[in-house]
Amino acid sequence: MLLGIAADLPPDRQPALLLSAAVRKLAVERGGDLARYFPVPGEPQPAQDAGFTPALAAFARAEREELARLCAGHRYQMTEVARCLDVLPALAVVAAEDPRPLALVDLGTGAGLGLRPDRYAYCYRLPDGRELRCGAGPLELSCEVRGGTPPVPPQPPVITARVGVDVEPHDLADPATRTWLAACVPPEAGAVSRFATATDLALADPEPIVRGDVVDVLVDVVSGLPSDALVCLVDTYVHVFLGPERLAAFGDALARAGRDLEWISVDPLVPLGPEARSTVQGLAVPDHWIAENREGGVFGVIGRVSVRDGERRGTVLGRAHPSAAWLEWLPG
Template sequence: MTIAATYADFAARELRGVSPAYERLALAVAGDDDLLALIGALPPAKRQPNLLFGVVRLLGGPVEDPAAFHDFAVANWPAIEAQMRVRATQTNEAGRCAVLLPALARLPQPLALLEVGASAGLCLYPDRYAYRYGDHRLGDGGPVLDCAAEGLTPPTRLPDVVWRAGLDLNPLDVTDGADVAWLEALIWPEHTHRRERLRAAAAVAAAEPPLLVRGDLVDDLPALAAQAPAGATLVVFHTAVLYQVPPPRRDAFVDLVRTLPGHWIANEDPDVLRHDGLPEPPNGAMHNVLALDGTPLAWTRGHGQAMVWFG
């Protein structure tokens, strides 16, 4: 897929009806020869719309008006390019815990959670947040994570988590203002509720920081998994991470995670992590598939705001 097609597809699949500002930007970039040439000089893994838009926001650039965005990006491209080369889209959306929870609640308790691609580790606290599945409320913590769930009897208990650890090439620290600024820059402009949720989840993590290890999802996973306490069910999980991993490395990770004790939960685009016999997605907004030990269970939305259970 060309860079222009990637941006146009992102506008249609991810942004329409979700972020009008970013939809306008993505469509404008798709037709902007100047910006396409600049983006094309970056490594393929660094050409993503989310990364470009997040870096421009981090640098104080305009994202509401495509013409102003073009002028800022062209004038400041050396600074933008430098940031895009060293950063990654580490969106740490605590709302994704709402689609992970039904799978976590089914497992033998207590749990030892190990997140691959953990960013700042905000998804390592599913036991500390509260949830609302329609009229069903669970938990009394904060923030409250709303999820429109179809075909699912909502969980009746929170998981019992006794150990939490994360693995990331560049783990972020919620007590570091610069790291939090990057996490906020990755939240789409109109999503005030997600920024508030990020701050609330960051406060939870800062009160009891997880074990975050800088490392590779293949080379360093076994050693970290071995630190999980005896008597707890190890759960290795990841959500919207594998698209950033080259296919051969992705395959090596899948082969490895299947050999580890415990369970494996994935929430990924089916074009990235394939499953046989998937039902058709119920609508164009469901882009990820929740799977437990390789068995698909549900279609989910990218920020955890909805799921359709079929497992």
């Protein structure tokens, strides 16, 4: 049943993930035998037992038409606030070099959960058992550290202005939108709880989001930010979906913005797949990263591009698990 639904979906709609989200959304709404296998915010991970497979099969038979309808009317949208763990050390590097407060532009912001990296608490677990902690707040994000020690300050850098950009922003105030985004979160207790808390914070303190293509609106968005701030563009798993021409156009937009800025990217190597050899910022990476990517180990490269007085320079800072389970920081 499920394979038949997935086979009818276009490949670019990510059929397996889309169908998984539809099953979860509908199962939770129906509240039957299958629902007990999905985690809820603040509760431990439900136990998996032999009853899952028959419950899923029975649910698929009974709800095939509704599952197909849900898949036809939605797109899969990964919303992982834990990726702020990858961004925070890069922001710290920028802030340590430049005294200006930061004006944050979250590119491809979606639901806007990445607009508040300074309002979360962070815990980075080092190989020797120590923990690096930063900030405070109702939501703590944590990950394992590999490689070098990331520059984690006691408090996040000061962000004086912030704005999100997305071609199709998600309105968390709409219950239907919020329910669908929750269904797209991986069915793991920690991820589910993170999303719920981050959503509550976003609803309590909404930030501006501009509707538009990240390339087309960049110059106008940047021009509207405080002149005494250092503009810091952040994208996590956004530019990887831009083709070579659009990436080049984004580079042109950086130049046309006409002011100092930073671009922090957390994106897989491009082009997607075994032939990938570079980053979306055009930066070289260690050879063994290319080999690991070729073998199927997808990860996000943390890159930094600085523009000062019209001159552009870039460096690779590290790499990270797609859901921020680990962070590898390059020494030096």
